[in-house]
Amino acid sequence: MTDELLMGELTSALSCQSGMKIHINYAEKLPGGDINETFKLNTDSGLLFLKMNDARSYPDMFEREFMGLETIYATNTLSVPRPLATGRSGGKVFLVTEFIEKGGANPDFWENFAAGLSRMHRHTQAHFGLPQANYIGTIKQYNTPYTSWSVFYAFNRLQPLTREAYDRHVIDKQMVTQMESLWRQLPRIFPEEPPALLHGDLWSGNFMVGPDGRARVYDPAVYYGNREMDLAMARLFGGFDTRFYYTYQSMFPLAHEWQQRISVCQLYPLMVHLLLFGGSYYNSVKEVLDTF
Incomplete structure (x- = not known):
């Protein structure tokens, strides 16, 4: 510098x-x-x-x-x-x-964090996606608008990463076939729900306690998507208190059988990590695909 x-x-x-x-x-x-x-x-x-x-x-x-x-x-x-x-x-x-100085968490830190996320998720628009592509980490994130979440998730999230992973010889043809099978099942897996404004990369490394004792989030990969994506990402690597999930559910309940969709939602960030950090995430991706 x-x-x-x-x-x-x-x-x-x-x-x-x-x-x-x-x-x-x-x-x-x-x-x-x-x-x-x-x-x-x-x-x-x-x-x-x-x-x-x-x-x-x-x-x-x-x-x-x-x-x-x-x-x-x-x-x-x-x-x-x-x-x-x-x-x-x-x-x-x-x-x-x-610049955000670090602070100590308020007693209601997790409840306040969840309430803020639920309010953000109520911001909606007619289509899933954004007018332009952006990034999650250094991976390009495609946001071509679709009215169907299942189509958006297949074409803008799973398909591009599957193609890139195969071209890099990170995954084999069998895993590509499993991915294609999952794409066809997405319409029956996800219920219809309006697009929600998402942080897009909501894990414990992308929030901190601010000087007022409340959460600050950063490094977003925003788009309008299925709000279960943010909640599933938060669960993937830990670091979120159970009060966070209970409060969110009480304020903006997720659709029926959301628990069965967690692994499908986590497949996208797992593929991102497979491309960014290598083969250690291969087995995690395979475990998800083997259940479908």
């Missing part, structure tokens, strides 16, 4: 897109981050959060994430870091948001 050109571009983008003059004093590299470089920016207007990646590989990734954060922010339901600027400098693309 000693690149003066990049610092200048960031300063200009922040000042232009936020509508006020912002000067960056210094940047501190943050640990972690499997996908992006992340920094804490000290500015004369307070602390900000920066992440960067390669512009050639992911030219529009942060532009899409910026739009996703704006979409959730506008609902006034779940709290997200306010998106401030996005752009490109040299070989890097960047996203700047407000």
Whole structure:
């Protein structure tokens, strides 16, 4: 972060897109981050959060994430870091948001979190999907609109990842055949339900406790989909208290036999992880497919 050109571009983008003059004093590299470089920016207007990646590989990734954060922010339901600027400098693309300090959870943290999610899920539109593709991690996420969730899930979620996994020799022809069999069964598995605004990547690594003791979610992969996808993703890797699920169910009950659909909903993030992190997720995918 000693690149003066990049610092200048960031300063200009922040000042232009936020509508006020912002000067960056210094940047501190943050640990972690499997996908992006992340920094804490000290500015004369307070602390900000920066992440960067390669512009050639992911030219529009942060532009899409910026739009996703704006979409959730506008609902006034779940709290997200306010998106401030996005752009490109040299070989890097960047996203700047407000910096969220960690806090201690309120006694009603999980109930409040679930209530916010249920309110967000009530935001709907006529079609599943979005006007444009976006990303989950570094995997492109297709959002071609469909009126049927089963068609959307097959054509925009499972089919593209199955094709990519087969082309990379991560899965074999037998698993492709199992996937195709599952796609044909989706209309009988999922009941009809209106599209819901989803976070899209709701696991324990994508939320934190904010300074007010309430949840902040980030790294969204938003689209309008079946709301069971967010709940199934939350269950996949743990980290959510049972109060979260009980409260959600009491406020916005899921359709009958939702428990039988959890593994089908989890198949998409499992395929994403198989592509991102390798064969350790192969058996998890196979276990789901073997039940159909």
